Amino acid sequence: EIVLTQSPGTLSLSPGERATLSCRASQSLSSGYLAWYQQKPGQAPRLLMYDTSSRATGIPDRFSGSGSGTDFTLTISRLEPEDFAVYYCQQFAGSPPTFGHGTKVEIK
Amino acid sequence: QVHLVQSGSELKKPGASVKLSCKASGYSFTDYSVNWVRQAPGQGPEWMGWINTNTGNPTYAQGFTGRFVLSLDTSVSTAYLQISSLKAEDTAIYYCARWDQVLYAFDIWGQGTMVTVSS
Numbered sequence: 001e002i003v004l005t006q007s008p009g010t011l012s013l014s015p016g017e018r019a020t021l022s023c024r025a026s027q028s029l030s031s032g033y034l035a036w037y038q039q040k041p042g043q044a045p046r047l048l049m050y051d052t053s054s055r056a057t058g059i060p061d062r063f064s065g066s067g068s069g070t071d072f073t074l075t076i077s078r079l080e081p082e083d084f085a086v087y088y089c090q091q092f093a094g095s096p097p098t099f100g101h102g103t104k105v106e107i108k
Numbered sequence: 109q110v111h112l113v114q115s116g117s118e119l120k121k122p123g124a125s126v127k128l129s130c131k132a133s134g135y136s137f138t139d140y141s142v143n144w145v146r147q148a149p150g151q152g153p154e155w156m157g158w159i160n161t162n163t164g165n166p167t168y169a170q171g172f173t174g175r176f177v178l179s180l181d182t183s184v185s186t187a188y189l190q191i192s193s194l195k196a197e198d199t200a201i202y203y204c205a206r207w208d209q210v211l212y213a214f215d216i217w218g219q220g221t222m223v224t225v226s227s
Contacts, residue, residue, distance in 0.1 A: 033212045035213040035214070043219075045153060045214075047217075056213070088153060090214075092212050092213070096170070098155065099155070101152045
């Protein structure tokens with residue numbers, strides 16, 4: 001099973017700042033099949049990014065994804081109030097699909 | 109609009125069974141598989157398994173065999189998750205999610221069903 005380690009656990013930032021979230025895999029995701037989800041309290045996860053760097057429908061361009069191999073990053077260029085949430089990475093390169101434990105982006 | 113609508117919250121005693129539903133609308137049900145994801149309180153999501161909506165064949169993750177059964181009723185575009193011999197540690201939110209094989213991601217999620225197991 002591929003283990004995904006997300007860091008930091010919590011990111012305290014102000015609106016307008018840049019957020020950089022990391023997701024490290026225990027083995028190479030050679031296919032690049034890595035997705036990112038946003039989850040707000042009381043809501044289901046929402047797909048943000050797929051295939052490492054492709055934005056899902058309706059996701060604003062302040063969200064971007066990058067990476068390869070074992071190291072992946074989600075960047076939010078300028079935080080909007082609605083972006084404060086928990087973010088999870090998920091890999092589909094190996095079976096079973098696995099999630100990271102999440103990074104909480106909170107208002108500083 | 110594409111939706112997955114799940115059944116309501118459940119409160120069960122240890123040892124009981126529960127059957128959760130996930131009704132799809134706005135797309136052809138058999139074009140996409142349905143996956144189930146568990147999220148325990150304060151924890152990250154955990155993939156439980158998936159069901160092929162064409163064949164009805166389920167696949168279970170390790171740790172979700174035996175007491176967990178995935179099934180379908182394609183006539184009403186609905187997937188089901190049944191959990192038997194409930195334990196306190198089954199207390200969680202259970203989500204169904206649509207797998208998009210082009211995006212290689214879970215693109216549509218149900219709103220979740222909270223299952224509480226308590227005596």
